[in-house]
Amino acid sequence: MLKLRLSRGGTKKRPVYKVxxxxxxxxxxxxxxxxxxxxxxxxxxxxxxxxxxxxERIKYWLGQGAQPTTRVARILxxxxxxEMPANGNNPLKAIPKKDRKKEGEEAPKAEAPKAEAAPxAEAAPxAEAPKAEAxPxAEAPKAEAAPxAEAPKAEKKK
Numbered sequence: 579m580l581k582l583r584l585s586r587g588g589t590k591k592r593p594v595y596k597v598x599x600x601x602x603x604x605x606x607x608x609x610x611x612x613x614x615x616x617x618x619x620x621x622x623x624x625x626x627x628x629x630x631x632x633x634e635r636i637k638y639w640l641g642q643g644a645q646p647t648t649r650v651a652r653i654l655x656x657x658x659x660x661e662m663p664a665n666g667n668n669p670l671k672a673i674p675k676k677d678r679k680k681e682g683e684e685a686p687k688a689e690a691p692k693a694e695a696a697p698x699a700e701a702a703p704x705a706e707a708p709k710a711e712a713x714p715x716a717e718a719p720k721a722e723a724a725p726x727a728e729a730p731k732a733e734k735k736k
Contacts, residue, residue: 580644594618597650599639617653633659
C-alpha cells in the first residue's frame with residue numbers, strides 16, 4: 579500500500595521533514611519512491627518556507643491510490659490540495675497532565691455538594707436521615723470484611 583508520509587531529517591532537536599511517497603512496509607526514514615515536498619515545523623506558520631509541495635505529483639499519487647497519513651493530510655488540507663480532514667476530538671489532550679488529575683478530583687467534589695443540596699431543598703429533613711443511616715451501614719460491612727480478608731492471607735504466607 580502506498581503512503582504519503584513524512585520522512586525525518588535534520589539534526590537532533592531540529593527536525594526537517596520530507597513529504598515522500600513510500601510503500602507502507604518501508605522504514606520511516608528509509609527507502610521511498612518519490613520526494614514530493616518538505617515540511618519545516620520550526621518555522622512560523624505564516625512563513626512561505628515552512629511547507630513546499632509539488633501539487634501535480636501529489637495529485638497524481640493520490641489518484642494512484644496513495645493514502646496520506648494524518649499529519650500529511652492536515653498539511654495537504656491547509657494547502658488546499660485535498661479536503662481538510664476532520665479533527666479528532668480528545669479534549670483531555672489539550673489539558674496538561676498535572677492539571678488533568680486536579681480537575682478530575684475537583685469535578686466529583688463540585689458535583690457531590692450540588693447533588694446533596696438539591697434533595698435537601700426539595701425534600702423534608704426526614705428524607706436526609708435515611709441517606710445518613712445508609713452511609714454508616716454500608717461502611718460497617720466493608721470494615722468487617724477487610725480484616726477477615728487479611729487474616730487468611732497472613733496464614734497462607736506462614
